[in-house]
Amino acid sequence: MQTAEKIHSAQFLAQQLQEITVLLEKQQLERSLVHRGPTTNHELVEAMLQNQHQARLQEKFSSLHPADTASILESLPLDQRKTVWDAIKSDYDGQVLLEVSDAVRQTLISGMAAEEIASVASTLDTDELADLAADLPKRAMLKILRSLNSEERKHLNAILSYQDSQVGALMDFGMITIRTDLTLKAIIAYIRKLGKLPSHTDKLFVVDQNDKVLGILPLQRLLTHLPSQLVAEVMVTDFIRFQVGQEAAEAARAFERYDLISAPVVDSEGKLQGRLCVDNILDFIREKTDEDLLSQAGVGEQEDLFASVWKSARNRWGWLLINIVTAFASTRIIGVFEDIILQLVALASLMPIIAAMGGNTGNQTSMLIIRSLALGQITPANIRRLIKKELTLAILNGIFIGLILGLLSLLLYHDRALSAVMAIAMFINLLVAVIVGLSIPLLRHKFGKDPAVGTSVILTAITDSMGFFIFLGLAQLFLI
Amino acid sequence: MQTAEKIHSAQFLAQQLQEITVLLEKQQLERSLVHRGPTTNHELVEAMLQNQHQARLQEKFSSLHPADTASILESLPLDQRKTVWDAIKSDYDGQVLLEVSDAVRQTLISGMAAEEIASVASTLDTDELADLAADLPKRAMLKILRSLNSEERKHLNAILSYQDSQVGALMDFGMITIRTDLTLKAIIAYIRKLGKLPSHTDKLFVVDQNDKVLGILPLQRLLTHLPSQLVAEVMVTDFIRFQVGQEAAEAARAFERYDLISAPVVDSEGKLQGRLCVDNILDFIREKTDEDLLSQAGVGEQEDLFASVWKSARNRWGWLLINIVTAFASTRIIGVFEDIILQLVALASLMPIIAAMGGNTGNQTSMLIIRSLALGQITPANIRRLIKKELTLAILNGIFIGLILGLLSLLLYHDRALSAVMAIAMFINLLVAVIVGLSIPLLRHKFGKDPAVGTSVILTAITDSMGFFIFLGLAQLFLI
Numbered sequence: 001m002q003t004a005e006k007i008h009s010a011q012f013l014a015q016q017l018q019e020i021t022v023l024l025e026k027q028q029l030e031r032s033l034v035h036r037g038p039t040t041n042h043e044l045v046e047a048m049l050q051n052q053h054q055a056r057l058q059e060k061f062s063s064l065h066p067a068d069t070a071s072i073l074e075s076l077p078l079d080q081r082k083t084v085w086d087a088i089k090s091d092y093d094g095q096v097l098l099e100v101s102d103a104v105r106q107t108l109i110s111g112m113a114a115e116e117i118a119s120v121a122s123t124l125d126t127d128e129l130a131d132l133a134a135d136l137p138k139r140a141m142l143k144i145l146r147s148l149n150s151e152e153r154k155h156l157n158a159i160l161s162y163q164d165s166q167v168g169a170l171m172d173f174g175m176i177t178i179r180t181d182l183t184l185k186a187i188i189a190y191i192r193k194l195g196k197l198p199s200h201t202d203k204l205f206v207v208d209q210n211d212k213v214l215g216i217l218p219l220q221r222l223l224t225h226l227p228s229q230l231v232a233e234v235m236v237t238d239f240i241r242f243q244v245g246q247e248a249a250e251a252a253r254a255f256e257r258y259d260l261i262s263a264p265v266v267d268s269e270g271k272l273q274g275r276l277c278v279d280n281i282l283d284f285i286r287e288k289t290d291e292d293l294l295s296q297a298g299v300g301e302q303e304d305l306f307a308s309v310w311k312s313a314r315n316r317w318g319w320l321l322i323n324i325v326t327a328f329a330s331t332r333i334i335g336v337f338e339d340i341i342l343q344l345v346a347l348a349s350l351m352p353i354i355a356a357m358g359g360n361t362g363n364q365t366s367m368l369i370i371r372s373l374a375l376g377q378i379t380p381a382n383i384r385r386l387i388k389k390e391l392t393l394a395i396l397n398g399i400f401i402g403l404i405l406g407l408l409s410l411l412l413y414h415d416r417a418l419s420a421v422m423a424i425a426m427f428i429n430l431l432v433a434v435i436v437g438l439s440i441p442l443l444r445h446k447f448g449k450d451p452a453v454g455t456s457v458i459l460t461a462i463t464d465s466m467g468f469f470i471f472l473g474l475a476q477l478f479l480i
Numbered sequence: 481m482q483t484a485e486k487i488h489s490a491q492f493l494a495q496q497l498q499e500i501t502v503l504l505e506k507q508q509l510e511r512s513l514v515h516r517g518p519t520t521n522h523e524l525v526e527a528m529l530q531n532q533h534q535a536r537l538q539e540k541f542s543s544l545h546p547a548d549t550a551s552i553l554e555s556l557p558l559d560q561r562k563t564v565w566d567a568i569k570s571d572y573d574g575q576v577l578l579e580v581s582d583a584v585r586q587t588l589i590s591g592m593a594a595e596e597i598a599s600v601a602s603t604l605d606t607d608e609l610a611d612l613a614a615d616l617p618k619r620a621m622l623k624i625l626r627s628l629n630s631e632e633r634k635h636l637n638a639i640l641s642y643q644d645s646q647v648g649a650l651m652d653f654g655m656i657t658i659r660t661d662l663t664l665k666a667i668i669a670y671i672r673k674l675g676k677l678p679s680h681t682d683k684l685f686v687v688d689q690n691d692k693v694l695g696i697l698p699l700q701r702l703l704t705h706l707p708s709q710l711v712a713e714v715m716v717t718d719f720i721r722f723q724v725g726q727e728a729a730e731a732a733r734a735f736e737r738y739d740l741i742s743a744p745v746v747d748s749e750g751k752l753q754g755r756l757c758v759d760n761i762l763d764f765i766r767e768k769t770d771e772d773l774l775s776q777a778g779v780g781e782q783e784d785l786f787a788s789v790w791k792s793a794r795n796r797w798g799w800l801l802i803n804i805v806t807a808f809a810s811t812r813i814i815g816v817f818e819d820i821i822l823q824l825v826a827l828a829s830l831m832p833i834i835a836a837m838g839g840n841t842g843n844q845t846s847m848l849i850i851r852s853l854a855l856g857q858i859t860p861a862n863i864r865r866l867i868k869k870e871l872t873l874a875i876l877n878g879i880f881i882g883l884i885l886g887l888l889s890l891l892l893y894h895d896r897a898l899s900a901v902m903a904i905a906m907f908i909n910l911l912v913a914v915i916v917g918l919s920i921p922l923l924r925h926k927f928g929k930d931p932a933v934g935t936s937v938i939l940t941a942i943t944d945s946m947g948f949f950i951f952l953g954l955a956q957l958f959l960i
Contacts, residue, residue, distance in 0.1 A: 009726065009727075009730045010727075010730055010733070010855075010856030011856075013856040013857075014856050014859045017856075017857075017859045017861055017862070018859050018860065018861045020861075021859075021861035021862065022861070065737065065738060067736075067737035067738065068737065071737075071855065071856070071857060074855075074857055075852075075857040075858070075859070075862055076862065077862060077865045099737075188703065191703045191704060192703065192704055194704070195704050196700070196704060197700045197703070197704070199739065200739070200741065201700070202682065202741075219699055219703070220676070220677045220681070222703075223668065223671045223672065223677070223699070223702075223703075224671060224672055224674070224675050224676060224677070246489065247489075247490075250489050250490055253490070255762065256547075256759075256762045256763060256766055257545065257547035257548065257551075257579075258545060258547065259679065259680070259759040259762075261680065261682075261741055261758070278741070278758050278762070279736075279739040281762075282735065282736045282739075282758070282761075282762065282765075283736060285762075285765060285766070285769075286736055286765070289765075289769040289772075289773075290851065292769075292773065293769075293772065293773070293776075293847060293851065294847060294848070294851065296773075296776065296847075297843045297844050297846075297847035298840055298843065298844050299844050299847060299848060303848060305848075305852055305857060305862075305866065306862075306865070306866070306869065309869060309872045309873050309876060312869070312873050313873055313876055313877065313880075316841075316844050316873075316877070317877075317880070319840070319844070320837065320840060320841065320877070320881060321884075323836065323837060323840050324833075324837065324881065324884060324885065324888075327832065327833040327836045327837065328833060328888060330832075331829045331830065331832050331833055332829070333829075334828055334829035334832075335826075335829045335892075338825045338826070338828065338829070341821065341825055341828050342822060342825050345818045345821055345822050346815075346818070348814055348818065348821050348828045349811045349812070349814035349815045349818070350811070352807065352810075352811050352814075352832055352835070352944075353804075353807040353808060353811055355832070356803065356807045357800065357803060357804065357807065360778055360799070360800060360803050361796075361800065363777045363778065364777050364778050364779050364796050364799070366777075367773060367774060367776075367777035367779060368774070368779060368783060368785075371770065371773065371774065372555075372785055375490075375551065375554075376490030376491075376493040376494050376497075376551070377493075377497075377551060377554055377555040377785060378555070379494045379497050379498050379501075379555070380498065381497055381498045381500075381501035381502070382497070382501065382555055382556065382557060382785075382786075385557045385786070386785065386786070389786065389789060389792070392789045393789050393792050393793055393796075396789060396790075396793050397793065397796070397797075397800070400793075400797070401800060401804065404801075404804060405804065408804075408808060412815075464832070
């Protein structure tokens with residue numbers, strides 16, 4: 001697809017995108033010129049131009065890999081995206097649909113007829129079809145199901161029965177299974193007859209008559225051992241495999257740890273159900289980290305860069321509404337202490353600092369805990385020592401940052417008592433922040449929930465309100 | 481390494497860790513019992529016990545993959561980590577050192593003699609050695625360099641001459657090169673003679689006499705084509721390759737897009753310099769995302785879970801100090817408006833809300849922009865439309881959230897003018913937030929800097945101070 005001379009870089013993609021946009025804009029311009037021009041036969045000229053443009057776009061995209069086409073489609077505004085998508089219809093439309101993000105896929109599919117979708121889908125493997133299934137209209141899905149044979153339908157149902165976070169949802173069926181009693185020579189002859197191996201085939205799976213996986217035969221061994229040897233002699237019986245129901249995140253860690261390319265997926269009885277490959281693991285990791293980063297910033301799902309404003313708004317309001325509630329709740333504390341502020345107005349400009357520093361420190365702690373939990377590095381065995389370490393650190397931080405803040409307030413307001421309250425309030429709020437930053441992820445994990453979700457919102461709400469309460473409360477006790 | 485019966489899960493690791501901790505605690509207990517016991521010959525008994533424990537630990541770790549050993553070492557407090565590391569010395573110590581995080585590696589290496597380090601290093605490939613080089617003491621490094629042959633030294637120097645973010649730093653040298661004029665039969669015979677392929681070999685690299693890469697020969701083609709065919713007939717000339725100096729993040733994207741397992745790395749003249757494999761890409765992605773997540777939360781580097789409190793403190797103070805400065809700076813605005821607050825103290829509890837909501841909205845925008853920039857999806861071609869869309873969204877958000885906040889303040893304070901100021905201030909600050917959230921990453925990107933670094937700190941500082949300024953300024957104009 002790509003020619004050898006191209007070095008695949010972000011610049012390359014950006015340049016392609018730029019050229020295609022120029023093409024689209026030229027097209028727009030020409031069309032409007034035709035309408036203003038002297039010709040009476042607008043329609044004919046326009047049809048001719050339309051064909052020309054279509055040919056130009058098709059030529060531009062024909063040299064691109066489906067993944068690059070997908071990326072360019074994602075970068076185009078909705079109207080241009082539709083124009084391009086209509087123009088470039090080709091055999092690998094299915095691959096492009098697979099590569100775009102969920103949000104963008106919906107914008108592409110919404111303009112296609114059920115027949116069209118079904119014909120595109122017919123070029124895909126069952127595991128790829130499963131990735132699209134959720135986004136396809138019912139009528140198209142029925143058409144597709146009717147065109148599948150019984151084995152394909154079984155595969156499709158198998159994948160769809162697992163959650164996105166499970167290994168079963170990531171597996172494919174491009175595996176070659178062999179028996180123990182064959183010679184390597186027979187295997188090589190078999191492969192030659194096949195003419196092609198499924199992508200990412202680095203090993204063949206050895207199974208018995210009940211499909212139970214007995215071992216694996218790395219291609220390497222096929223090449224380095226004598227052709228007369230039996231599979232049983234050459235196969236590896238100490239291999240890594242995954243359960244259909246296992247967490248995909250765990251499988252991803254295993255692929256990293258053990259440097260895997262592919263591995264068998266089995267059910268609870270050890271029967272072969274499918275294959276897990278590093279390309280699907282890479283996609284899974286990228287999606288997961290993108291989601292984590294975006295959801296940390298309060299963006300609900302992967303958002304189409306050019307989603308309609310309404311759609312984007314709905315995707316972001318959830319988080320903003322939660323924040324309105326927590327912000328109002330925590331600032332109610334300030335309302336309670338309004339008398340104090342009237343007596344010492346400097347408190348008004350100092351209190352946000354106590355709140356903000358608490359949030360920052362608590363976030364550092366909770367992020368480390370969340371990450372260590374994900375790595376399986378926190379257990380009943382070391383949890384007490386970890387808590388002790390973070391608390392010691394919080395005390396040290398509290399003294400250090402408390403002193404700095406105390407000194408800075410002294411410089412600003414020349415009020416020793418106020419500075420002392422500032423320092424002590426900071427010290428206490430940092431302790432609170434670390435205790436909360438430790439507790440929320442650990443408790444969520446204990447009760448089987450994702451420790452990352454929502455931690456930062458709850459944490460900030462608590463450190464804000466506690467910060468205001470401690471600071472203004474101390475001020476009431478000691479300054480008035 | 482792992483037996484077939486084990487399903488590799490976080491639970492598996494946590495359980496191993498638990499068992500090892502119990503073992504270590506038992507050991508501690510026994511040792512203290514000996515000292516309190518009646519025997520006079522403490523030393524002999526202790527030495528015997530010591531040997532027993534060592535044997536038990538070695539047995540426990542012998543069945544573990546180096547990556548799992550590394551993870552367990554990372555999860556142990558410093559004293560226990562040292563005990564275990566001293567006990568389990570084995571042939572694959574080098575692999576364990578490779579797998580642990582930089583911070584933990586230093587704690588392991590600090591207790592080893594230069595000779596010991598050099599002997600461990602002798603089991604590693606040059607590209608693996610390069611990963612360790614930065615953490616090794618000078619004396620050990622000199623010993624290691626003396627033991628390398630000239631080609632290995634050349635390889636080591638090559639890798640070390642690139643930055644961590646470049647493809648050159650990630651490459652290895654486990655590639656098999658062949659010439660065009662050989663038959664497939666000869667290649668197969670050659671591989672059989674080698675007896676073993678480097679891990680992740682899914683293709684052989686075809687080079688001319690100047691080491692210029694002419695094509696690749698996938699193992700699949702080796703198996704499916706006739707043995708009598710020439711490499712020149714069977715090789716693929718339209719293949720993906722990377723430049724030594726290219727950004728590693730770009731290469732990672734290419735591995736995802738094009739589902740690669742390995743690819744040649746060339747210099748600017750197309751000469752083969754090394755090989756890039758998916759396992760190194762996976763490690764790179766994991767490290768990069770871990771770093772991004774941690775640095776977003778203000779943790780400087782990957783932190784040893786059980787680093788000394790001082791070390792952890794230094795790793796976190798940088799961020800906290802920056803935040804002290806920005807927090808003080810933005811709250812100075814409040815100081816300017818103290819008179820206003822004295823006249824209408826409700827402002828004190830409402831102003832943090834304006835500031836916080838601005839920060840949240842700006843963060844949503846900047847995170848989407850940062851992500852799209854990383855994907856190469858923002859170009860001069862679509863930037864204007866993107867800005868227009870985000871600004872429209874900001875206006876919509878401003879009206880919606882402004883109204884909600886206005887209504888909530890009306891319910892709390894029954895003051896129409898105050899509520900109107902609240903709504904208008906929120907509207908303006910949301911616009912400011914989105915403009916800043918767009919500008920910072922786009923400008924940083926334009927000037928060739930990482931758009932993610934520091935964006936959130938600067939953004940929050942601006943939305944905080946602008947929030948206070950707009951709200952209190954409007955209050956001064958309209959409420960007093």
